[in-house]
Amino acid sequence: VNPEQIRMGLFCYQALVNIVIRMKPTTDEDVMTREVIQAGELVSIDCIRDDPYTGDGKDGPFLRLSDGAGWLFERKQDMQMMRNLTVEQGSWMIKILNHPVGVGLRRHPIVCQDKLFPAIYPTGSIVLWEHRVVGDDGTIFYHAAGTQGWIFDRRGEEMLVRLVSSGPRVAFTQHDPWDPNFVRGMAG
Numbered sequence: 734v735n736p737e738q739i740r741m742g743l744f745c746y747q748a749l750v751n752i753v754i755r756m757k758p759t760t761d762e763d764v765m766t767r768e769v770i771q772a773g774e775l776v777s778i779d780c781i782r783d784d785p786y787t788g789d790g791k792d793g794p795f796l797r798l799s800d801g802a803g804w805l806f807e808r809k810q811d812m813q814m815m816r817n818l819t820v821e822q823g824s825w826m827i828k829i830l831n832h833p834v835g836v837g838l839r840r841h842p843i844v845c846q847d848k849l850f851p852a853i854y855p856t857g858s859i860v861l862w863e864h865r866v867v868g869d870d871g872t873i874f875y876h877a878a879g880t881q882g883w884i885f886d887r888r889g890e891e892m893l894v895r896l897v898s899s900g901p902r903v904a905f906t907q908h909d910p911w912d913p914n915f916v917r918g919m920a921g
Contacts, residue, residue: 743876744778745842745866746796746805746815754803758782758795760810766803775818775842775868776805777876777883799881800840800848818866824900825862825875827884831893832856838882842866842874850882859897 748770756764770776780797796805796815807815829836838852854860862875862884873886875894886894 738783740781741779743799743820743864744781744796745818745820745874746776746778746807747818747869748772748774748776748805748815750814752805752814754798754805756803758784758793758797758804758806760792760806768802770805773869774845775866775874777841777881778805798841802840821865822863823865825865826897826899827860827862827875827886827894828897829854829856829858829860829893830895836884836893838877838880838884840882842868842876842883842885844872844885844888850880852880852882854884 750772752770753765754768754770755761756766776796777799778796779799782793782795782797784791784793784795791811792806792809794807796807797803798805805815807813807817833856835853835855835858837846838850838854840848840850861878863878864876866874866876868874868885874883875886876883884894886892
């Protein structure tokens with residue numbers, strides 16, 4: 734595989750339609766898993782790969798889920814299936830409020846209960862987060878520094894966390910890992 738065909742990093746996408754996860758980077762139905770990403774859900778991606786088979790641009794690019802569950806795709810037969818979201822990189826100190834249970838770490842920037850890691854941040858703990866993405870409803874999802882997990886800031890109108898402090902932020906869409914802000918940050 735040509736290195737230009739693979740981009741590594743932290744990316745977030747939103748499903749525009751229900752998509753069944755694949756075991757490898759293809760749209761073929763014979764490699765589908767039983768897990769479905771529902772329309773509107775956000776997912777965390779660690780690798781974007783151009784179509785390794787046809788290269789015609791009608792399928793892909795292919796998106797590897799950062800939790801290891803498999804692959805999705807941005808387009809299938811030229812139909813848009815996923816939308817790339819802007820990820821902010823920075824430093825956020827967050828205090829966990831959700832008394833008495835705390836907040837569970839999610840595999841993706843998602844509110845649902847079935848995509849949890851076993852880690853729970855207890856009420857009162859203060860945690861450093863390095864990335865964030867904002868959902869359509871205004872919910873902010875934070876990515877934990879040094880982990881693959883995410884939390885969300887609210888459930889409906891109830892705030893589950895409180896921002897204690899924040900550092901410099903750079904907004905970017907990580908589809909291009911050599912975003913000018915990224916390059917300036919690395920050079921500085």
